[in-house]
Amino acid sequence: METTKAEIELKPAVSAFSAAHDEPAWLRDLRLKMLEQYPKLALPKFDKISYKKWPLTAATKPVVQESAASALADLSLDRANAKNVLVMLGQTVIKAKLDPELAAKGVIFTDIFTAVREHPELVKRYFMTTAVKADANRLTAFHAAFLNGGAFLYVPKNVVIKDAIQSYYIQDSTRDQDFVHHVLVVADENSEVTYSENYATVGDKPNLANVIAEVIGKANSHIHFSAVDQLAQNTTGYVSRQGRLAEDARVDWAVGAMNDGHAIVDFNTDLIGRGSHAEVKVVAVTTGEQLQGINTHVTNIGKHTIGHILQHGVILENSALIFNGVGHIVKGAQGSDAQQESRVLMLSTHARGDANPILLIDENDVTAGHAASVGRVDESQMYYLMSRGIDKKMAERLVIRGFLGNVLTEIPAKEVRQQLTATIERKLENGQKSE
């Protein structure tokens, strides 16, 4: 197998990469073990999403590389002036800021390598052990082996953070380099935090991105997690966000899947503790020739847990968007609720859209439901707008913005919201040009 050859060739480079970051033995050993295992593990399966031929596991030799901040000139990062912010370009930390008051309370927000050095026990305890295991599948194992960037956020017990924690992770595709990025969020008991992340790409080299975020909510914590993904057209991406909640914990996911290239977006939340609650809101716009496969899975394990999924998508040009929503209530999860809604707007006759709302129910004292629809832009709304002198394309964009609005309003930081709106506008305008 070619990948096995790659393993032998890449072993010294992975060891050297680990040493350069002064990593503890456990992380180096994990990398080497996963380097050996990943070619043998199966790719994760997602209904109706076929991506076997995507170059998601063709590793580029890992080397420590600095990226010049000047490459970010195009991306106006002046918005990154918040109190708590982390900006990374490729492997390089461009900016890292944490409100000293929060630091004094024990909040940790730093890049992943610094975290591994300064808080080894804390990171070791959660890193790919709880929300997702390193050897879960080929892509997670690849991730552990070639990890080359990321962040760690820890919110101690009873700490409530009012200001949003913001992050900007920019893939450096001005050169051949994999983007293997890990975000670990741990919210301890009774804490509350608002975290937002933004992914984008500079440069147009065809690289892979393998992004995993792990979110661990301890008892009675509340995490607001928002993300805007805008990986570039030449990036093939695997973006995974995995949550695991203890008793009465809650996570609110709000995600804009606005990538321009092929992407698998894999969300999974396990509601372990009694009374835990997940709200997953996803908007997606696909354009060009891309395929975005979005797989959103919530598993109700504890009693009286609540899992709600809301997915809205817009499809343009020759692109394909596949929404899988899976609500799974396991035996013993009495009193639980699994609801989901997937809505797709098709703006092109050449596109493909799938909405597959799946319910797996092994318990009877529950409520579960799903709704899905696929259709065109509402004609009466169009008529209303156009009768007021708004041209057709503008009217269409306004209707779509309304359609995607319910996720937009969930995004806490105004700047991120504005930016997502601008991204949607850009994608729609590009898409409309070819119609």
Add this chain to the structure above:
Amino acid sequence: MPMPETENTKNNVSIASSVDELGLDKDYDFGFHDDVKPVFSTGHGLTEDVVRAISKEKGEPKWMLDFRLKAYKLYKKMPMPKFGPDLSDLDLDNMLYYQKATDKKYRDWEDVPDEIKETFDRLGVPEAERKYLAGSSAQYESEVVYHNMRDEFNKLGIIFTDTDTALKEYPELFRKWFSKLVKPGDNKFAALNSAVWSGGSFIYVPKGVKTDIPIQSYFRLNAENSGQFERTLIIVDEGASIQYVEGCTAPNYSSDSLHAAVVEVFAQKDAYVRYTTIQNWSNNVYSLETKRAQAMDDATVEWVDGNLGSKITMKYPSVYLDGEGSTGTMLSIAVAGNNVDQDAGARMIHNAKNTSSSIVSKSISKDGGAVDYRGTVRFGRHSDGSKAHIECDTIIMDEKSSSDTVPYNEILNGNVSMEHEAKVSKISEAQLYYLMSRGISEAKATEMIIMGFVEPFTKELPMEYAVELNRLIGYEMEGTVG
């Protein structure tokens, strides 16, 4: 960019093409038969000799034998379905393929299990009918009815016969339509059916002929009546209209562990066809069926499908909406009790402009049963102006039971609309409370709620079936409370 496809479709295409290369259609020497061992010594399992023997016994033309052999090769190569219930207990090598096809002896009434007999009693099924249903008699009292009905159909030019006879008596008509919708390579069990099919109904309704009397396979008499591998072919010509009813509500006892039927329905321009099935297999039966219909311009195909009993059912009747303005509907109920896995659903494939489809599925699981809805609605590239509506409701009666809802909706056209809704819950406590507060017992109240839940289905059935089904569901619901 290539569209995602399932592993099964890929495998099947590649297997089908490799079998074509075997050149089975060429140079087959009929004389080979001389070497075949005596019919009854073929024993368990399926071999090429068994397939040849079946064909010979039936005196079939060469093309059918070739078709069977080709299907047999496919069957050997094809994988088991990669989705749905666990079929690992199904021992395909231990089946009696040939014996079933020729065995004309009937089971001794004494061998019929007591629980089946008891159910007959409870449902008030007449004596002769019981024997028929239990496979202990091929005779059925409605012989007269059947003959009268057949005369009526003859006058109208409707052909209604068993499929083996049709191959002999209407060879051209038969060959024109046979296996045009369900190719042997469609799935492993369609391949198996194609190799060893026997029995089933053949119906042809000529242009413009409409009849209100439902054709009922119930009344059909034919020597190889309850075959495991029925093959039904229904052709409704332009502007014609027919209703077909198959099965019955009483438990259909069979010692066979596998039923793999193939049904093909062709609705030509402006035609109307409704296909009603109620199946209540005994709990040792795997029912793995392929049912498919094609609707041409402005034609309508309606499936009404009730699934009770069986060990495992996998059945997803489909309508290929190939003509402009055609309509397909599916109305189904499934009830899964102890040790039953009902995996059923529907497929609506919109291939032409202004087509519409509707799926209404009602499912109930109880006593540890599993009831799954699995379906596909697909809008092809040329389906402008088409619409689909899907509704799946499930009641899980107790904590031992489960239900999966797995609908796939694939849309390749921007000018269509699709609405999908599903709900899974237990029996409504509010409704129970309301009924019980008026002095109705919990058991009776539960039954009433379930009757209300399945009413959209039962009201579409012919009267005698609706009455029997209601009785049966009432009987099934007993003992689920308290």
